[in-house]
Amino acid sequence: xxxxxxxxxxxxxxxxxxxxxxxxxxxxxxxxxxxxxxxxxxxxxxxxxxxxxxxxxxxxxxxxxxxxxxxxxxxxxxxxxxxxxxxxxxxxxxxxxxxxxxxxxxxxxxxxxxxxxxxxxxxxxxxxxxxxxxxxxxxxxxxxxxxxxxxxxxxxxxxxxxxxxxxxxxxxxxxxxxxxxxxxxxxxxxxxxxxxxxxxxxxxxxxxxxxxxxxxxxxxxxxxxxxxxxxxxxxxxxxxxxxxxxxxxxxxxxxxxxxxxxxxxxxxxxxxxxxxxxxxxxxxxxxxxxxxxxxxxxxxxxxxxxxxxxxxxxxxxxxxxxxxxxxxxxxxxxxxxxxxxxxxxxxxxxxxxxxxxxxxxxxxxxxxxxxxxxxxxxxxxxxxxxxxxxxxxxxxxxxxxxxxxxxxxxxxxxxxxxxxxxxxxxxxxxxxxxxxxxxxxxxxxxxxxxxxxxxxxxxxxxxxxxxxxxxxxxxxxxxxxxxxxxxxxxxxxxxxxxxxxxxxxxxxxxxxxxxxxxxxxxxxxxxxxxxxxxxxxxxxxxxxxxxxxxxxxxxxxxxxxxxxxxxxxxxxxxxxxxxxxx
Numbered sequence: 001x002x003x004x005x006x007x008x009x010x011x012x013x014x015x016x017x018x019x020x021x022x023x024x025x026x027x028x029x030x031x032x033x034x035x036x037x038x039x040x041x042x043x044x045x046x047x048x049x050x051x052x053x054x055x056x057x058x059x060x061x062x063x064x065x066x067x068x069x070x071x072x073x074x075x076x077x078x079x080x081x082x083x084x085x086x087x088x089x090x091x092x093x094x095x096x097x098x099x100x101x102x103x104x105x106x107x108x109x110x111x112x113x114x115x116x117x118x119x120x121x122x123x124x125x126x127x128x129x130x131x132x133x134x135x136x137x138x139x140x141x142x143x144x145x146x147x148x149x150x151x152x153x154x155x156x157x158x159x160x161x162x163x164x165x166x167x168x169x170x171x172x173x174x175x176x177x178x179x180x181x182x183x184x185x186x187x188x189x190x191x192x193x194x195x196x197x198x199x200x201x202x203x204x205x206x207x208x209x210x211x212x213x214x215x216x217x218x219x220x221x222x223x224x225x226x227x228x229x230x231x232x233x234x235x236x237x238x239x240x241x242x243x244x245x246x247x248x249x250x251x252x253x254x255x256x257x258x259x260x261x262x263x264x265x266x267x268x269x270x271x272x273x274x275x276x277x278x279x280x281x282x283x284x285x286x287x288x289x290x291x292x293x294x295x296x297x298x299x300x301x302x303x304x305x306x307x308x309x310x311x312x313x314x315x316x317x318x319x320x321x322x323x324x325x326x327x328x329x330x331x332x333x334x335x336x337x338x339x340x341x342x343x344x345x346x347x348x349x350x351x352x353x354x355x356x357x358x359x360x361x362x363x364x365x366x367x368x369x370x371x372x373x374x375x376x377x378x379x380x381x382x383x384x385x386x387x388x389x390x391x392x393x394x395x396x397x398x399x400x401x402x403x404x405x406x407x408x409x410x411x412x413x414x415x416x417x418x419x420x421x422x423x424x425x426x427x428x429x430x431x432x433x434x435x436x437x438x439x440x441x442x443x444x445x446x447x448x449x450x451x452x453x454x455x456x457x458x459x460x461x462x463x464x465x466x467x468x469x470x471x472x473x474x475x476x477x478x479x480x481x482x483x484x485x486x487x488x489x490x491x492x493x494x495x496x497x498x499x500x501x502x503x504x505x506x507x508x509x510x511x512x513x514x515x516x517x518x519x520x521x522x523x524x525x526x527x528x529x530x531x532x533x534x535x536x537x538x539x540x541x542x543x544x545x546x547x548x549x550x551x552x553x554x555x556x557x558x559x560x561x562x563x564x565x566x567x568x569x570x571x572x573x574x575x576x577x578x579x580x581x582x
Contacts, residue, residue, distance in 0.1 A: 001074070001097055008078035008195050008207075010034055012058050012068040013107055022109035023067040024136075024323040025102050028053045028116045029095060029123035031086070032173055033077045034070040035193040042188050049189065051181075052120055057312045064316060066323075067107055071098060073123065075214050076174065078192050078204050082213040084234055085220075087122060087147065087241045095127040103134045113319045115139040117293035118268075121260075122243060125275070128255040129246035137322035139315055141260040142268045142293050145275050146491060148227040148238040149501060150267030154398075155519070156477030156501050157454055158224060158547040162266075165401045167218035174211040176204070226480070226503035227491065244491060247278070254282040258318045260311065262290030263341055263524060264298040264412070266398045273439075273523050274493040277352055280335070285352070286314065287338040287525070291403030298403055299341050300413045300461075300469045340435070342461065342469070342527040353438035353568060360434075362427060362534065364563040370425040370536055379560035384423045386540030386554050390456070391418050397473055397522060398545050412470040419460055419468045422537035423558065426462055434528045438568035441497060442474065442519040442536060445563045448553030451508040453478040454541055455556075457519050459565075461526070462533040474521035475542075477549065479506045481517045495520070514559055536565050 001007065014023060028034070036049040050058065053070045061068050073091055074081030103110045112134045114124035121143035128138050144151055152159060172180045176191045194204045220231045221238075228237050239245060257279060261272030269287070276285040288309055289299030296305040321330040334348040365371040366379045394415055395402050402408040442457050455476045461469040476499075484492065484500040492498035497518035499505075509515065528534060540556045541548065 001094055005074050005081040006079065007074060007081075007094065007098070008034065008072040008193075010070045010193075012062050012070075014062045014065055014067070017107065019106070021107060023065055023107055024109055024111040024113065024319070025067040025069055026057075026061050026319065027098065027102065027112055027114045027124075027127075028068070028070045028120055029073050029098070029114070029127070030070065030116065031073050031076050031119040031123075031170070033192050034072050036178070037190040037193045039188060039190055046188070048193055052116070052118075054312070057115075057315065060312045060316060061319075064320070066319070069098075069102060072192075075211055078194055078198070078207055080207045080210055082210055083215050085215055085236055085241050086119075086217065087126065087144075087243070091123070092126050092129065095123065096130040096132055099127070099130070099132045099134050110134055111136050111323045113137045113139070113323050115141065115315060117141040118143075125243045125257075126246065128253060128257065129243075129249035131249065131253045135255055137256045137258070137319060139258040139260060139318055140275070141311070142262070142265055143243070143259075143271060143275070144268065145243050145271035145493075147242040148224070149491065150271045152221050152238055153224055153227075153501070154267045155455075155475035156226070156480040156499070157475055157549075158221070159398065159545060160222075160547045161545045162398065162400055163218055163221045167216065167221075169401075170214075170217060174208070174214050176208045226506065227501045228503055239491070244493070247490065250279055254279075256322050257283045258315075259283055259285040260294065260314075261285075261287050262292070262294055262298070263287060263339070264289075264291045264397055264403065266292070266400055267522065268292065268400075269523055273352060274495065276336070278493050280351075283335070284318075284330075284333075285336045285338070287336075289339045289341060291409065292400045293404065295404055296409060298409055298411060299339070300411050300471075301342065302411050305407075305409055338525050340437075340525050340527055341471075342529070347525070360567045362536075362565040362567075364425050364536070364558065364560045364565075366560060368423075368425050370427045370534060370565065372427070374564070375561050377561055381560065382423065382558045384538070384540070384556050384558065386556060387421045388541040388543045388548075390421050390539050390542055390544075391415075392544045394418055396470060414467050415460070415470050416466060416468040419458070419535070419537055422458065422539050423556075424535055424537045426535040427533050429464070429531045429533055430528060431530065433530050434534065435526070436471065436528070436567055437525045439495065439523045440472070440474075440521045440568055441566045442521070443562075443564050443566065444517050444519060444538075445514055445559040445561075446478075446517060447512050447514050447557040447559070448478065448509045449511050449555040450553045451511070451551040452549040453509060453553040453556065454546065454549055455517055455519060456539040456542055457521065458537040458539075459521055459524075460535040460537055461528050462535050464531050468535070471526045472521045472524040474519040475546070476517050476519045478509060478515075478517050479549075481515065482507055483518065509553070511553075512557075514557075
């Protein structure tokens with residue numbers, strides 16, 4: 001790089017490539033190791049093991065006439081340097097210089113596409129802000145557009161479990177300690193792969209020593225309250241590590257983008273959909289029944305975690321059209337392809353969500369009912385003592401790391417034991433099927449018994465036999481309940497309800513005094529069958545995954561009569577989008 005830092009890079013060329021042959025390039029920038037060195041005994045079976053750069057994709061691209069470049073970003077893997085922030089400006093500059101380097105190689109035809117999942121997808125997204133003429137297309141998968149709202153503190157509540165697991169895994173990798181990858185990892189792997197000229201591993205040793213000065217993710221994110229909280233040493237906020245800081249550049253350069261995500265992918269799916277909605281004029285979107293990084297099928301009702309869809313083949317179609325100008329029909333297919341959970345259909349659409357003339361609403365009623373009709377006047381209030389241990393025996397949308405090890409994952413069905421711990425409001429059996437496509441909103445009139453309250457809401461499908469399936473979830477730190485204007489609050493990406501999550505907007509509760517909170521659920525596409533019941537379940541804590549607030553309410557009072565569930569987009573009867581047979 002221009003500042004002298006050396007980045008470890010692997011180059012894969014098509015088999016049989018000759019001097020003078022030129023190829024388009026697919027670029028992966030990874031924070032988690034471009035490749036692992038396998039112990040000699042296992043090398044004939046595994047070769048050198050790629051981790052976050054799937055070998056299936058490398059093999060397919062090189063077989064189809066692409067070069068592939070995989071890079072350890074600075075301060076990671078076998079690369080030199082240190083990191084004072086994740087997704088920082090210096091890393092974006094590195095990406096620009098990598099593009100310069102690639103197009104100067106004798107095997108490059110001057111065209112580059114970028115992809116990858118999670119951190120790699122976010123790196124691909126930020127690369128599009130550079131305006132580099134060689135970058136022709138990107139396919140960010142499980143990418144992060146807003147590090148605060150979609151990852152670190154969804155709803156203004158700090159995601160302590162994810163932050164701890166992310167920090168631990170990055171710390172181990174930065175130390176070249178691979179024991180945390182898998183129980184038998186140390187028996188099979190040596191560690192990060194050295195670059196070719198580092199026969200004795202001296203460069204790798206020096207690089208790992210430099211990594212000891214990397215930022216501690218748990219320390220920096222552990223102090224976050226609002227999105228404008230500044231880290232004491234660097235003075236940086238999470239907004240300065242978020243891809244949304246480049247909104248103007250994305251709109252200016254309009255790099256063709258294929259957003260790919262999964263319905264069970266926590267807040268990452270919100271980033272995927274917000275990215276598509278914001279850059280709809282140069283984007284397409286694919287959402288499947290998957291978890292994080294599209295490594296497993298995690299949809300409710302799935303009988304196996306095995307992937308039934310080839311992401312690599314879909315990526316090839318995208319890059320073939322944009323880098324090789326192959327007329328494969330990718331340009332004329334509808335903008336959105338998505339899986340309808342609770343069913344077996346893939347649907348096609350042009351907008352997200354497809355708007356309806358009437359927006360269904362359900363009201364919280366007496367006798368713990370969810371009614372399609374607004375009650376007249378107030379009903380009695382429900383007082384509920386907070387249960388702090390919810391969804392601890394079963395995974396939910398926010399459990400990202402178990403999704404990366406599918407044998408640990410259970411689909412989000414048969415959660416009736418967890419649902420029973422919550423405050424439930426349930427409809428009568430539905431007279432016809434109901435499709436919920438979009439981001440439902442709960443307008444909740446409530447009171448706490450202290451200055452703060454954590455509000456959690458789950459949307460559930462109650463089957464006739466009593467089984468319960470988790471559809472989606474939402475949450476809010478009640479201190480951030482003040483609504484902002486989505487037209488002026490850029491971080492909302494036009495979504496409503498809009499909360500700024502800035503410290504200056506924080507409003508403590510007045511104990512016992514009724515107030516409104518607007519909780520937006522994670523986006524979903526789900527079909528409830530005829531005879532099933534729709535349920536809203538509430539909680540005041542999820543101590544397993546999220547930090548408790550100081551002076552957090554232990555008793556919540558829910559006022560009925562004006563509390564309502566708004567299904568952002570729901571239909572009965574005819575499909576809202578054309579159906580695509582699997």
